[in-house]
Amino acid sequence: MEMNRRDFLRGMGAAGAGMMVFNQTSGLFAQNANPAATPANSNINVALIGAGTQGRILAECIRKIPGINFKAICDIWEYNRNYTAKRIKAYTKKTVNAYIDYKEMLEKEPDLDAVVIATPDCYHAEHTIACLKAGKHVYCEKEMSHKLELAAEMVKTANETGKLLQIGHQRRSNPVYQYAYKMIHEDKMCGRLTALYGQWNRTPEDLLAWPAGKEVPEDILKQYGYDNMEQFKNWRWFKKYSGGPIADLGSHQIDIFSWFLNAEPYAVTAFGGADYFPNREWYEDVTVMYDYKTTFDGKPGSARSYYQVLNTSGWQEYYERFAGDRGTINLSENPKNCFYIPGSNVEIPKWMEGIEQMTLGGGVQAIPLIPALKNRGDDYKAVMEDFEQKQGHHLHLENFFAAVAKNDKKMLNCPGEIGYDTCVTVLSVIPAVEKGGLKIR
Numbered sequence: 125m126e127m128n129r130r131d132f133l134r135g136m137g138a139a140g141a142g143m144m145v146f147n148q149t150s151g152l153f154a155q156n157a158n159p160a161a162t163p164a165n166s167n168i169n170v171a172l173i174g175a176g177t178q179g180r181i182l183a184e185c186i187r188k189i190p191g192i193n194f195k196a197i198c199d200i201w202e203y204n205r206n207y208t209a210k211r212i213k214a215y216t217k218k219t220v221n222a223y224i225d226y227k228e229m230l231e232k233e234p235d236l237d238a239v240v241i242a243t244p245d246c247y248h249a250e251h252t253i254a255c256l257k258a259g260k261h262v263y264c265e266k267e268m269s270h271k272l273e274l275a276a277e278m279v280k281t282a283n284e285t286g287k288l289l290q291i292g293h294q295r296r297s298n299p300v301y302q303y304a305y306k307m308i309h310e311d312k313m314c315g316r317l318t319a320l321y322g323q324w325n326r327t328p329e330d331l332l333a334w335p336a337g338k339e340v341p342e343d344i345l346k347q348y349g350y351d352n353m354e355q356f357k358n359w360r361w362f363k364k365y366s367g368g369p370i371a372d373l374g375s376h377q378i379d380i381f382s383w384f385l386n387a388e389p390y391a392v393t394a395f396g397g398a399d400y401f402p403n404r405e406w407y408e409d410v411t412v413m414y415d416y417k418t419t420f421d422g423k424p425g426s427a428r429s430y431y432q433v434l435n436t437s438g439w440q441e442y443y444e445r446f447a448g449d450r451g452t453i454n455l456s457e458n459p460k461n462c463f464y465i466p467g468s469n470v471e472i473p474k475w476m477e478g479i480e481q482m483t484l485g486g487g488v489q490a491i492p493l494i495p496a497l498k499n500r501g502d503d504y505k506a507v508m509e510d511f512e513q514k515q516g517h518h519l520h521l522e523n524f525f526a527a528v529a530k531n532d533k534k535m536l537n538c539p540g541e542i543g544y545d546t547c548v549t550v551l552s553v554i555p556a557v558e559k560g561g562l563k564i565r
């Protein structure tokens with residue numbers, strides 16, 4: 125399928141302060157105009173649909189990006205709608221129009237240029253497609269959709285309307301990840317990648333509650349397809365609204381495996397358990413293995429990834445690890461878990477010399493990536509310092525608005541096509557779990 129080809133678009137992505145532009149296919153950095161500066165005079169009118177936990181984080185980032193006018197928000201829950209509208213007004217000193225229904229918002233806000241969508245996954249396709257058809261560019265949170273056919277429809281609509289669609293896999297705009305890609309593919313600091321590992325481990329948590337007396341009225345819940353308030357708040361755990369923890373958390377990290385291997389997996393095997401919590405539908409724990417056909421230095425080879433999401437045990441939290449025959453890189457959104465371990469008898473580059481090493485379990489010495497990258501040169505240092513101020517969501521939104529300002533799809537770090545490929549890979553886990561492995565007893 126045309127849309128299933130990851131190489132359709134890797135695009136030129138903006139790195140950090142925009143001192144460089146990063147090409148994810150070639151891994152090359154080039155000096156370029158500061159893309160973050162592009163929106164400063166660009167007057168982009170923006171609305172947010174979905175002002176919950178993530179919507180608020182995105183709203184906080186958007187209000188800080190120069191050149192963006194926050195015009196409207198839409199949320200079916202009065203509690204979240206009012207909270208976020210008040211916060212934006214307090215900072216921007218401008219009124220933000222608030223709507224319950226996105227159709228009314230699109231009708232009454234004809235001047236919107238772009239819409240940021242942070243509703244539950246089951247609503248991503250409806251909201252994205254309507255906004256694209258109304259002529260708006262869209263930043264839609266991951267997981268792009270809980271249904272593959274809906275994700276495909278989102279890509280198709282973006283291409284038909286010519287509007288930009290960015291998916292919220294923000295690691296793709298994180299310069300630590302972008303530089304790690306370069307270390308692997310240009311500097312060859314890990315040699316040939318053969319084994320990837322990732323995890324997101326959490327201690328068991330109760331279902332989310334809501335402030336007493338602040339429920340969404342029954343008729344609104346029903347109108348928008350929510351069975352009750354508990355499911356409305358805990359949509360991630362129910363099949364009607366979400367692909368479950370493997371889609372919610374795994375999609376971020378499994379997406380990075382494909383990016384770093386320049387390949388999509390051709391096969392999957394997986395196991396999952398849905399027997400720990402009595403009150404939820406989705407698999408709380410999933411272990412997955414993918415197999416990839418790769419090339420290294422022009423030679424064909426293979427690699428495997430192992431991924432687990434646990435909601436029953438939290439040790440070591442979340443990270444991704446890329447192991448090859450000359451070294452290993454560990455990455456995480458937690459900067460403390462970003463480090464390089466050279467293989468035995470592998471010389472480290474000059475810019476890593478003198479960096480205070482960290483001691484891991486078993487006394488293993490690792491070189492922390494952020495101080496090392498800051499030592500690599502002035503451009504790297506500036507990008508890393510900018511990253512430390514802003515973090516991933518902000519940079520991913522900056523990348524989106526920079527692309528919107530130039531109406532240039534090639535600038536997007538995570539266009540719909542990549543989001544779709546990730547959906548194919550991640551949602552394949554569900555039938556793989558249902559099928560089970562080779563029975564031995």
Ligand SMILES: NC(=O)c1ccc[n+]([C@@H]2O[C@H](COP(=O)([O-])OP(=O)(O)OC[C@H]3O[C@@H](n4cnc5c(N)ncnc54)[C@H](O)[C@@H]3O)[C@@H](O)[C@H]2O)c1
Nearest residue numbers: 174175176177178179199200201204242243245265266267
């Ligand atoms: N990129 C990331 O790191 C990241 C992190 C967390 C969440 N997310 C994604 O962000 C999205 C939202 O997650 P969340 O944790 O904020 O969930 P949430 O439940 O806290 O917020 C969802 C909001 O959407 C509103 N809503 C629900 N249906 C709606 C509809 N039909 N129209 C308008 N508003 C509606 C709810 O009232 C709520 O305010 C999800 O897709 C999630 O996967 C991404």
